[in-house]
Every structure is written in structure tokens, then in C-alpha cells.
Amino acid sequence: MSNQEKDNFYYDNVYQTNKAYLKKAEEMLYFPIWKRAIQMMDENSIIAEFGCGPGQFAELVINHGLKYAFGVDFSQNAIRMVKERTGKDYFYVGNLYNKRNYTIKEYNTAILLEVLEHIEEDLKVLSYLPEGVRVIFSVPNFNETSHVRTYSLESIKERYENLLDIIEIIPFKIKENAVIFLCDATKKEIPMIQ
Template identity: 30%
Template sequence: MPPAKREVFKEISWAGKTVLDAGCGTGEMAYLIAKAGAKQVFGVDYSSAAIKVAKENYNLPNLNYECADLSKFRSKFDVIVSLGTLEHQDDPLHTLKKLKERLNPRGHLILTCPNWTNPRGHILMTLWFLFRAKITLADIHYLTPIEFKTWARQLNLELSWRTIDHDWGYGKKMILDLERRLPNITRDSKLPTDGKKIKEFIAWAKKHIVPLGKRNEFSGAVGLYHFKK
């Protein structure tokens, strides 16, 4: 199980709860939650292909999958999870408002999102802001705990958060990611550099970033955000 899903899974006790997995993809997380004793789990996704895979692979009496827009749901839930989706939404705050409306009193809203407050994020954000480089294929927003703290105040929700997958933020996984990503970014964005310069930068990062990397609350490559109503 990927680190983000593992951390979400152990975030709360799922027993007896009604749960919505918004943007469930191929359904693994919804299945694990249902298997952990949730009263009822609904997995929803825009992709009919993903829902087809979910239905073919996971089958429990307390688990349902549907290809649908969240706006079609009128039910309320004890817990809503949404993993790696908010950064793709045109208006993240509007999406959070809609999710809040579907929560029962004292409900939980648990999300994950790429985090950029680490050396990897600083490198890629520099390319984005200075050159509008195509640093990801599908992200519309590059979110950090700062945005989520602001949204929690605006929505009058309690927020606890942490970042995870720290090695991807500043360690060896970061190096592997940059080795793969930087050639594609510079090619697709037509930046004035070449493979030799990229290798020189990677060598510098191995020497000056990885050994000095220090784990802190902001250094993980993924943010986990737990809102409470």
C-alpha cells in the first residue's frame, strides 16, 4: 500500500461509520475501509473505466461503487476521504465547501495532496513560477499546508495535518524523481538547457541536498489533511 493510503487508513477507526471515497479511482482504498468494518462505503469517480475495474476486483456487501458526480449525492456521511484529487479541481475551496455539506455533525474530511514545502518542491516551484514550466501533467494547483490552514478558518473546521513520504521530499527518492522529471520538463517547456547541465545539477543535489536534508513537519512530499466538523 502506498504511504499516503497507509497513513489515511490508520488515521481513524472506520468501524460502524458511513464513508464516501470521493475520487476513488480503481477502488482499493474504499475496499480496505469497508473491510475494516465501516457500516457502508460508497466509492465515486468520474472515470467509468476506473469504476469498472473497482467493481470487477472488489465485492463486499457494505461496499458500492458508482460513476457519478458528487453533486448527485444527497446523503450525508460520517467520513469523506479524497486522495490526490483537490489539486485537480478548478476551485479547491468550492470543492471543500461541497464536501463539508455532505458531512454529518462531527464528521471527518480526510484528504491527501502533493506538498511543495520541501527541497524537491522548491526546485520545481522555481521552474513553474519563473518559466511556467510543465512540472506535472495534470495538477492545476500547487498546494501546501498554508492554503489548507486558511481554508480551515474560512470553513470553520478544525484541522490537523502532517506531511509524509519525506524521502521523496529531500532524499534519494527525490533524486530519482528529478532524474526522470527534469529532462521531460525542460524538453516539453523548451527551456534553454541540456542533458549535461541536468546531470551536473543532479550531482550537486546529491552532494548538497540529500546529506543535509532534515525531516520536519513541512518536508514530506505528500500532505495529509484531516478536517473535523
């Protein structure tokens, strides 16, 4: 795939111009995936969301009474939107390539929904997560302008097997020939990639 990773200005524009990001979570194409991701968690989950976007998933988590520790996104527009949407101030502008963003507060569940396909150094990002943390992520099998890679069941396992113990992969067909894989995993004990 020849797409290059997009910068924060690209996403600032996307969140400012695409009206889908103003919709309620229940109106979004991703809602069944988000609902299942929430079912993977329980009252002991302390959640950190990396690539939180405009906050539709964060709002769902908060409304379900789960403990949301913090969210990070490198789009200033996304962080403004999530703060307005949730009324919470524990969302931060930050780049996922900065290790400090993984130690803002303690958490035991890392969320990366529709994030890893957008970043070239996804393995480095996952290596920054603390060992033993639960990792819930989703990735697509289809290409879009901002995707640097696509996935299959096999490629998810192959790509992440050295970093994650994958517990479950659930495919969600969102339209003809378009699947998003929701994955439940645990971060392995491995050295951080520099």
C-alpha cells in the same frame, strides 16, 4: 500554475494505460498515507470517497472492516476497476461538481485522497459536504500534468480555513522534494457555494 483541469476522458486513458493502477494497495507509493488515513477512522466511521479512482484505497478500507457507504469518480474506467477490485456495487460514475453526488447515502467521513489538486473548484466541492462530517484528504506540494495547484502547510490552512476545522496535517515525503500532506478535518457550518 497554468495547468487546466482534465476531463473524464483523460482519466479513462490514465487508468487504462498506467499499470500502477493494477497494483495492490500495499505495492503503491501511497500505501503509508492510506494506512495512516485508515488509522484516523474507527468502527463508527461511515465512509464516502469522492474521487475514488480504481479502488485501491476502497479495497483497503473494506479489508479493514470499516463501513464504506459509497464511492464516486467521473472516470468510467475507474468505476469499472473498483467494482472488479472490490466485488461491490456501491461505486458510481459521477462528477464532483454535481451536488446530488453528496447525498447518495448517509456518511460521516468524507475521503478525498489526491483529488483536490486536480479540480479547479475545490472550494465548491468541499462546500457540498454536510456540516460536521469528518474530512480526510491529501494534497501534494509538487506539480504534475493534471495538477491545477500545489500546496504547502501554510497554503492548506489558508485555502481551506473558511470551510474546514483542520485538526492535523501530516507530511509524507514520497521522494526528494516531493511531499504529500494528509489532512484530518471537520466540515464547518457554512453556506454552500453555488
